[in-house]
Amino acid sequence: MELLERRILSEGEVLPGNVIKVGSFLNHQIDVSLLLEMGKEVNRLFAGAGVTKILTVEASGIAIATAFATVMGVPVLFAKKHGTSNLSGDMLSAKTHSYTHNTDYNMVVERKYLSKDDRILLVDDFLANGQALNSLIDIVALSGAQLVGCAIAVEKGFQHGGDSLRGRGIRVESLAIIDSIDGGTIKFRR
Amino acid sequence: MELLERRILSEGEVLPGNVIKVGSFLNHQIDVSLLLEMGKEVNRLFAGAGVTKILTVEASGIAIATAFATVMGVPVLFAKKHGTSNLSGDMLSAKTHSYTHNTDYNMVVERKYLSKDDRILLVDDFLANGQALNSLIDIVALSGAQLVGCAIAVEKGFQHGGDSLRGRGIRVESLAIIDSIDGGTIKFRR
Numbered sequence: 001m002e003l004l005e006r007r008i009l010s011e012g013e014v015l016p017g018n019v020i021k022v023g024s025f026l027n028h029q030i031d032v033s034l035l036l037e038m039g040k041e042v043n044r045l046f047a048g049a050g051v052t053k054i055l056t057v058e059a060s061g062i063a064i065a066t067a068f069a070t071v072m073g074v075p076v077l078f079a080k081k082h083g084t085s086n087l088s089g090d091m092l093s094a095k096t097h098s099y100t101h102n103t104d105y106n107m108v109v110e111r112k113y114l115s116k117d118d119r120i121l122l123v124d125d126f127l128a129n130g131q132a133l134n135s136l137i138d139i140v141a142l143s144g145a146q147l148v149g150c151a152i153a154v155e156k157g158f159q160h161g162g163d164s165l166r167g168r169g170i171r172v173e174s175l176a177i178i179d180s181i182d183g184g185t186i187k188f189r190r
Numbered sequence: 191m192e193l194l195e196r197r198i199l200s201e202g203e204v205l206p207g208n209v210i211k212v213g214s215f216l217n218h219q220i221d222v223s224l225l226l227e228m229g230k231e232v233n234r235l236f237a238g239a240g241v242t243k244i245l246t247v248e249a250s251g252i253a254i255a256t257a258f259a260t261v262m263g264v265p266v267l268f269a270k271k272h273g274t275s276n277l278s279g280d281m282l283s284a285k286t287h288s289y290t291h292n293t294d295y296n297m298v299v300e301r302k303y304l305s306k307d308d309r310i311l312l313v314d315d316f317l318a319n320g321q322a323l324n325s326l327i328d329i330v331a332l333s334g335a336q337l338v339g340c341a342i343a344v345e346k347g348f349q350h351g352g353d354s355l356r357g358r359g360i361r362v363e364s365l366a367i368i369d370s371i372d373g374g375t376i377k378f379r380r
Contacts, residue, residue: 029303030266032259058249063266066256069222076220076253113219 001041001175005188007034008154008176014184018156019100026153027060027125035067038175042121042151043071045173049148051121053077053114055140057107057132064153065123072121077114079107079136092142096135099128107135114143122150127174130161137170149173157189191231191365194343195378197224198366204374208346209290216343217250217315225257228365232311232341233261235363239338241311243267243304245330247297247322254343255313262311267304269297269326282332286325289318297325304333312340317364320351327360339363347379 013021025031051072056065057079069076082105090111097104114120122136133150140147149171155162157179162172177189203211215221241262246255247269255266272295280301287294304310312326323340330337339361345352347369352362367379 023300024303028268028270028300030256030259030268032256032266033263035256036260059252059268059270060248062249062252063256063268066220066222066225066253067260069220070226070257070260073223076222078218078220078249078253080218080249110213110218113214 001038003034003037004153004176007031008178009186012186014181014186018158018181020154020156020178020181020186022154026064030063032063032067035064036071038064038153039068039071041175042068042123042173046072046121046148046151049121050119051148052117052119053145054121054123055079055109055114055136056123057081057136060126061124064125068121068123068151074121077109079109079139081105081107092139094135094138094142096131099131107132107139109139109143111143114140114145116144118143118145119148120145121148123152124150125153127152127155127162127172128159130165133161133165137165151175154178191228193224193227194366197221198344198368199376202376204371204376208348208371210344210346210368210371210376212344217253220253222253222257225254226261228254228343229258229261231365232258232313232363236262236311236338236341239311240309241338242307242309243335244311244313245269245299245304245326246313247271247326250316251314254315258311258313258341264311267299269299269329271295271297282329284325284328284332287321289321297322297329299329299333301333304330304335306334308333308335309338310335311338313342314340315343317342317345317352317362318349320355323351323355327355341365344368 065076093108152174155174155177157177179189180187283298342364345364345367347367369379370377
């Protein structure tokens with residue numbers, strides 16, 4: 001999506017360890033008007049797919065999921081990264097690893113919010129190794145709901161999480177795919 | 191706001207420790223259409239206040255802030271609860287305490303996203319003791335930006351964080367104020 005790619009090129013910063021910082025518009029400060037445009041594109045891509053609910057994971061996926069849900073007219077469910085005192089009842093959980101925080105954690109969702117009749121679109125800001133997305137896929141499988149696909153803002157193509165999911169037959173639509181950051185220069189997949 | 195109060199009465203659950211669970215529509219599963227209606231009410235309340243940016247804190251404030259920002263046409267900035275590898279540069283931080291997780295943490299925001307010209311509306315899902323909101327207020331003060339006020343979904347009036355802020359001359363608009371939960375019965379402030 002050209003609008004997003006232009007924004008990444010003009011405001012994105014490459015940090016050591018192939019971290020791409022897009023905190024000015026995507027995951028710290030949030031340009032909601034950009035997110036709504038991205039939502040329109042995702043709505044177009046998944047038109048006719050019968051999405052009933054968007055599933056994401058806290059924290060930086062929530063803003064994007066909320067904007068996409070605004071355009072698509074469906075509710076959002078976000079997985080939490082640890083049990084809290086305001087979660088109760090029957091939980092679906094999947095273990096995952098965060099490279100950003102270098103820690104393992106459980107991703108949890110209350111079972112009652114995912115039913116066999118749901119058609120789930122997974123949403124996240126970044127797709128790199130695919131750890132978070134794989135855990136969300138596990139949760140959808142545990143629930144018995146149908147996985148429609150994944151809508152990602154920025155995929156780091158050189159970390160191959162997205163290609164691995166596509167190889168398993170899962171539909172992954174990334175609005176920008178970065179294939180290399182050689183010498184700090186961002187190159188997008190065509 | 192009657193729409194929100196009705197929803198709390200029909201779907202809210204009271205858990206031990208005066209925890210009010212609204213995970214079916216506000217902070218786990220999210221009814222985006224309700225959030226947009228709440229955003230219209232906040233936009234009406236703060237009309238003419240010249241809000242330039244919404245500040246919230248991860249995670250459950252983000253969806254509400256994004257919906258409010260959609261209606262108000264301003265960007266969102268969300269404070270993070272700990273440093274991560276994709277935060278860099280000059281930070282504003284404030285220590286806070288989470289009663290939900292029973293832990294202390296630092297709330298951090300990159301300084302460059304708050305300027306002296308900004309007029310900030312603080313947004314959160316819950317206001318109880320006011321710990322999180324007080325830390326956001328500290329961050330706004332450190333930045334030199336102007337605090338316009340606070341827009342809260344659900345205030346627990348019996349924990350007095352909101353009244354304490356109002357006593358300091360800070361404008362706090364809560365869309366639902368729960369004054370008591372005696373024997374599991376929720377009573378709203380009139």
